[in-house]
Amino acid sequence: MSTDASGGGEPDVPVTVTPKAAEEAISLMEGEGMDTDVGGLRLFVQQGGCAGLSYGMRFDNEPEEDDRVTEHHGLRVFVDPSSMNYIGGSTLDYESGLQAAGFHVENPNVEAECGCGESFRT
Structure with missing residues (x-):
């Protein structure tokens, strides 16, 4: 990953996940x-999006050696050290509504977001 590790997040504060x-x-x-x-x-x-950085999610069969691994309501969450600099202290939520449903990251480190909420800048 080629993100700059100067994101200013809280790497010692894990990401939390709603039930x-x-x-x-x-x-x-x-x-x-x-x-x-x-x-x-x-x-x-990851790099990308109109605000400079964007969130990514995928399922992995196991964590990488240097991942921060936390467990929330039975779900294991893996975050690499570079990403933790940007999303430490964030909360992952799931929203469902009439027009859309999906996962959403509430990130206290964000200084600006694009209009669609898919990319951000810290």
């Missing part, structure tokens, strides 16, 4: 036949 987000992620993992005791949701930051 609804954990429930949705676990359901998706089980639907893909993944072992939720070992695998987890990887939350990361």
Whole structure:
């Protein structure tokens, strides 16, 4: 990953996950036949988007050696050190509504977001 580690986040403060987000992620993992005791949701930051950085999520079968691993409501969450600089202290939530449903990161480190909320700057 080629992000600049000067994001200004709180690397010692883990990302938290709401019960609804954990429930949705676990359901998706089980639907893909993944072992939720070992695998987890990887939350990361990547270059891109109109504000400069964007969030990424994927399921991984196991954490990387240097990942910060936390567990929330039965969901294991993996965050690499570079991403933690940008998203430390954030909360992952799941929102559902009439027009859209999906995961949303509430990041206290954000100084500016694009209009769609998919990219940000710290």
